[in-house]
Amino acid sequence: MHLTVTPESALADESVKIKAWGLPPHQIVTIRAWLKDERGEMFYSRAFYRSDDEGKVDLQQSPATGGDYHGVHPMGLFWSLKPVTPYFRLMKRDVMGSPFEIHLELYGQLELDAMPECSPNATACLRRWFVAPGVQRLQVREGRLRGALFIPPGEGPFQGVIDIFGGFGGLIEYRCSLLASRGFATLALAYFAYEDLPKTLDYLDLKYFEEAVQFLSSHPKVCGSGVGVIGFSKGAEMALAMASYIPHIAATVFINGTVAISGSTVRYGDLILPGIPYQRERTLITPSEACIVSPLLGDLSKPENQASVLPVEKAKGPILFLVGENDKSCESLYFARLSLARAKKWGKMDVYIESYPGAGHLLEPPCSPFSLVSRVSSSPSLIMWGGELVPHCQAQEISWPIIQDFLRKNIPCSKKNKL
Template sequence: MVQFTVTPEVSLADEPLRIQVSGLAPLQIVTLRASLTDEKGVGFQSRAFYRSNEAGEVNLERDAATGGDYSGAQPMGLLCSLKPEKMFHRLMKRELMHSPLHVKLDLYDMYQLFSAPDVLPVASRIVERWYVAPGVQRVLIREGRVRGALFLPPGKGPFPGVIDMFGGIGGLIEFRGGLLASHGFVALSLAYFAYDDLPKMLDEIDLEYFEEAVDLLMRHPKVMGSGVGVIAVCKGAEIALAMATFLKKVIATVCINGPNGINGNSLRYRNLYIRGMPYITEGIHFTSTGAMEFHNAIEDPREERNQDCILPVENAQGPILFIVGGEDGNYNSRMFAEEALKRMKRCGKKNAKLLLYPGAGHLIEPPGSPFCLMSYNPLVLGPLMWGGKLEAHSYAQEHSWREIQKFFHYHLGQSKVSKL
């Protein structure tokens, strides 16, 4: 009798699933399919083919897929290869506290290339993937000018505090903040435009707004008082690097695929003004799918004319971890990070590190997140190419997530497990 097990049935969205099949005929071909429907009603699905061993077993932690949406041994391949039915759609969980993602896993006893109503699976399982652990609290923040959502771990604390930001799509994005709180951080998911009464467009970066958010987080009784961390991607990583450079209470920073200077929008902080490097519109490349690639649309920060736009990262109070996808289709992130590291080295600073992931793209998110090659961006009113390859990107998400948590726990206090 065929046994199909998927454990755990209820888990955090960044935890691995163990998928096993037994009771098959030796060397039998089976199809495994994953599917879900997101909050906007858009379906996602993936499938892969496996051949059982002599004992009639398939174990995704051990066995390689022979084809489908991925190949090779990828224990989380079914989740990482989930693709939307609607082109340019990105899976992004918005409501965290009361509803998980429900992922359906189906087992077919043959090659099942297409979904057909008359072909029924041999067995099916449904698992819940949550972005908050039991006991995590969410507090909507509307204090002074600051807008966001604060996630608090269960217990008295104090805990390390982290500000979490995303990039040029705007709005309030909370899923990474919920997961950070589930791993012992007080996380402030911070909006900075296109949300509530914040500006609809990001015309100028007012660093005092972000300083106000730092102060708000540090005042919370559950937050350790030594300083806070910041994690961000894309445009948010640009702002995070500016925060690390100019705000003394920011003592640990993770920049995911961001630039080393101010781009497009100027930055202002008290009496300081940094102009943004202009975008090169002729550097925008349109792929065959119609997605825009901005990789060459930012001016070279090494040019003499752009030196006043570069952030003096050597003034950062604490360590900086640069996480870079080697096939980032949106930014030349490797060059940006390497230039920042060179500058720090010239100034005698050794408190920065680069984690380079060859083959990974722009949107490096927590593990188990579907690989997103391209998606619609409301800021440019069109789809953007993020780049990367599935297997390499999935590895980058899994590995970097562990390193991010080690980095913050070590430098913000609690669980000192490794040095930068």
């Protein structure tokens, strides 16, 4: 029996081809995937397949008959990777270091044990990189700015993008490094709970984000006519605030967030944007009966909340909302529609919504594993993200090229006109 994966080394957002052959015809077999992350945590998945008349299984064509998913899903073994230790989430921390090594195992029978003791009939291994050859990573400690700048190979100049993650702090680089691998000069921007930045989100200074725009635009490898910004969750809220108040934001990608200042007050010079307090929804899950927290905002149409709603109509560039309709962490579809209606009311017609039924909060680059619920280091409770395996991961596959096309189309690029 044989098992192959092609290519054996690829970027983490690229699909691969998995094939098995030398099997008895019409036999149920098991293909299993596993990896260890940088912390030593194990993640695994498995699916059952029936070999064809020639004793072959091709994940591009063969439907899974059971296991972690059903149907024809060539990357299903990647989508469904789940932790041995419950509620851990697979995230790449050191993007410039070693790749994730995913081990594939073929068992010539229906293997019902998720962690089989018997040896596989065939194995294969592939390496999943988060940075392409030639991409440079530059640590950013410029004034009070903290982050990491990724520059693609070549002379440039390149379209600049600022990448902002959610409300748990730190510096997260894997989406940034993949965007740089696709030709964007991308700044992964930390804004709290990192190095000497504030430890908590008590308040945010929008001038800090404006400094990031100025820093990126002035880099000799970056087009200076304007930059893009992509934000997720709390980062999406800040991306929309940047678009609404900072004129050099040329394009904004907003992924599953709120369209009003939430929780923490935001200041921009003399302007103060009050944060709407969160309402916490708590549910219990079994068997552990762990508490799941889903933050909720109140009705944004209430007069007392109007000062917090972001004036999307003031944005100079287009805005793309990416929404998981089964988001359990944020009422993303409601917020996106609210912002679209406000934009149209004021005559701004370049606001768009891409909405994905069955997708949850964590819309990641393609091939990223699905996570319904996970732990977060800064929270004592579990966080409910929502979504369903197949539609969520299909949304990730669909949205990634849409993001890149939107940024390429709308960020102007010339060697002149620096800030």
